[in-house]
Amino acid sequence: MTLLQKVKNAVRKRSIHVCYVNTGSCNGCDIEILACLSPRYDIEQYGIYVHNNPREADVILVTGAMSAQWIDKLPDLWDKVPEPKAVVTIGNCPISGCAFNRPGSLVDPPVSKYIPVAAAIPGCPPRPTEIINAILSVADILFDNYETRLEEKR
Numbered sequence: 001m002t003l004l005q006k007v008k009n010a011v012r013k014r015s016i017h018v019c020y021v022n023t024g025s026c027n028g029c030d031i032e033i034l035a036c037l038s039p040r041y042d043i044e045q046y047g048i049y050v051h052n053n054p055r056e057a058d059v060i061l062v063t064g065a066m067s068a069q070w071i072d073k074l075p076d077l078w079d080k081v082p083e084p085k086a087v088v089t090i091g092n093c094p095i096s097g098c099a100f101n102r103p104g105s106l107v108d109p110p111v112s113k114y115i116p117v118a119a120a121i122p123g124c125p126p127r128p129t130e131i132i133n134a135i136l137s138v139a140d141i142l143f144d145n146y147e148t149r150l151e152e153k154r
């Protein structure tokens with residue numbers, strides 16, 4: 001491995017851009033994401049930055065039970081995210097629909113039917129530490145020797 005690649009591997013893992021999408025949650029999981037930004041958990045100390053532009057994101061966080069209006073929008077949003085990219089779903093809703101998945105409801109989980117999911121964190125809602133752990137674990141896989149892996153695919 002070249003020195004440049006070693007530097008890239010180290011630096012990129014300290015600069016993870018996250019965009020979050022609510023596909024119809026009760027906001028419980030979204031509040032836990034916001035807690036990650038608070039001084040107590042201080043997500044930026046791990047090099048994770050939250051904003052809302054999918055074109056600049058590395059990791060997409062998805063909350064919610066996949067309501068009908070997101071069925072077309074979510075794959076479109078995923079297409080806008082540049083490579084390398086990964087999805088982490090937060091809570092039980094993107095996995096099973098949780099409390100919203102009842103007869104007659106207009107939700108269609110799981111989110112993994114529509115976009116590829118790298119990690120799914122269960123919980124109603126999961127803890128901020130679990131959210132941070134999941135982002136860091138997928139970023140390790142996402143950025144490690146990205147250029148080399150790309151070359152090997154060609």
Ligand code: SF4
Pocket residue numbers: 024025026027028029030063064090091092093098099123124125
């Ligand atoms: S998993 Fe629970 S807390 Fe999270 S959005 Fe669904 S119902 Fe709300």
